[in-house]
Amino acid sequence: MTTLASHPSRRPLAASLPALSVDTLGLMFISGFFATIAFDLWGQLISPGLGFANLSPHGLAQSLLSSLGLPSNAFAGYFVHFYAVGLIGYPIGWMFVFAPLWQRTIGDTHWVLPAALYGAGLWVFAIGGITAIAGLPFFLNFTGITWVALVGHVLYAIVLVGVLRAIDRQKRA
Numbered sequence: 361m362t363t364l365a366s367h368p369s370r371r372p373l374a375a376s377l378p379a380l381s382v383d384t385l386g387l388m389f390i391s392g393f394f395a396t397i398a399f400d401l402w403g404q405l406i407s408p409g410l411g412f413a414n415l416s417p418h419g420l421a422q423s424l425l426s427s428l429g430l431p432s433n434a435f436a437g438y439f440v441h442f443y444a445v446g447l448i449g450y451p452i453g454w455m456f457v458f459a460p461l462w463q464r465t466i467g468d469t470h471w472v473l474p475a476a477l478y479g480a481g482l483w484v485f486a487i488g489g490i491t492a493i494a495g496l497p498f499f500l501n502f503t504g505i506t507w508v509a510l511v512g513h514v515l516y517a518i519v520l521v522g523v524l525r526a527i528d529r530q531k532r533a
Contacts, residue, residue: 377455377456377460378455378456384455387451387455387524387527388447388448388451388452389447389448389451390523390527391451391519391520391523391527392446392447392450392451392520393446394519394520394523395450395516395517395519395520395523396441396446396447396516398515398516398519399415399417399446399513399515399516399519400417402415402508402511402512402515403415403417403508403509404416407508407511407512412504412507412508413503413504413505413507413508414505414508415505415508415509415512417445417486418434418437418440418441418442419437420437420441420486420490420491420494420496421436421437421438421439421440421441421445422434422436422437423491423494423495423496424493424494425437425440426494427494427495446516450482450516450517450520451520453478453482454475454478454517454520454521454524455524458474458481459474459478471521471522471525472518472521474521475518475520475521475522476514476518478517479514479515479516479517479518480510480513480514482513482516482517483510483512483514486509486513487506487509487510487513
């Protein structure tokens with residue numbers, strides 16, 4: 361489930377989902393790892409190095425955990441950001457929700473377009489939704505962090521899908 365169909369499918373949506381297997385879990389972890397590294401490299405090193413905002417996604421995770429009455433120490437924030445979201449949550453969203461729906465409804469496009477749109481959707485979810493649940497300002501008041509996060513989420517999704525495609529090509533070779 362790393363590629364997109366050549367045209368909208370008439371098969372049931374469930375037929376275009378990846379198998380629930382150790383291989384799929386491995387794909388999620390590997391692609392999520394590289395995508396999260398790209399996100400953090402952009403948000404915590406490159407962006408501030410260019411004079412833009414510095415992202416603190418673990419801080420957002422800590423705020424969310426705190427608002428839910430859960431332990432919200434630094435370890436918990438990093439765990440949620442890197443493992444729960446970066447390695448599991450966002451890859452599941454691509455592989456089991458967004459990519460199959462894109463295949464079913466849109467069909468053949470270059471992979472970068474749906475990946476970038478997925479990243480923009482992740483941004484709306486994280487910066488528009490999770491911040492509100494965590495008691496933070498909506499879209500963080502559209503400050504510099506908001507726009508650095510948009511680039512970061514789009515970059516995350518492009519790297520995620522790019523790694524999935526590279527692994528898929530390698531398996532076929």
